[in-house]
């Protein structure tokens with residue numbers, strides 16, 4: 001019922017020529033296979049080249065962030081309107097690196113989600129606890145707060161909303177969550193989504209992210225409430241990323 005969504009978050013990697021070479025290779029690999037939606041999320045600088053290369057192909061395109069104000073004196077920011085102009089299908093909202101390294105709070109993340117939806121683009125709302133929060137035993141409290149505030153500006157129709165559960169301690173550490181823990185959290189998020197959006201909550205896809213690689217991807221992608229993966233480091237090579245995406249075929 002929910003097509004798995006496997007996305008490559010390149011973070012701050014790749015020049016434009018490197019992005020082109022990657023996408024040309026990935027397009028060779030992907031062919032016409034269906035059953036999994038594959039999305040690439042490059043840096044802003046590579047978005048126009050990527051949009052051109054990916055037009056009319058089965059690969060989707062996302063932006064790593066976007067600012068909710070349509071225009072104005074916000075030096076260094078790129079607006080939702082501007083990424084919509086490039087033709088992205090997805091925007092990451094509230095990635096833990098934005099929250100923890102750049103001080104983004106829940107309120108700003110919520111405004112981003114709202115602006116992205118208003119532009120007909122799908123937000124990938126990232127949630128997840130830090131190691132300290134995990135040690136303090138308040139994991140669900142943290143995730144619930146991020147969910148509540150993240151979708152505060154939406155009505156009862158989540159449209160294309162995607163949730164990415166990324167425990168911060170698992171990001172870039174090589175220590176992924178246990179699949180059973182990822183399933184337990186995804187199931188809890190699903191219950192919350194049903195409460196918030198009614199039956200429509202069942203349409204929302206929930207990704208797992210954090211040290212996903214070719215060895216562990218199959219374990220995550222076969223979980224009943226996990227509908228995809230948000231891949232960082234292991235997505236930087238097109239062959240490796242495709243091997244991960246393929247393991248989502250249901």
Ligand code: 13P
Pocket residue numbers: 009095166170171172173174209210211212230231232233234
């Ligand atoms: P890694 O796959 O490198 O752990 O990063 C995960 C992530 O942050 C994806 O958004």
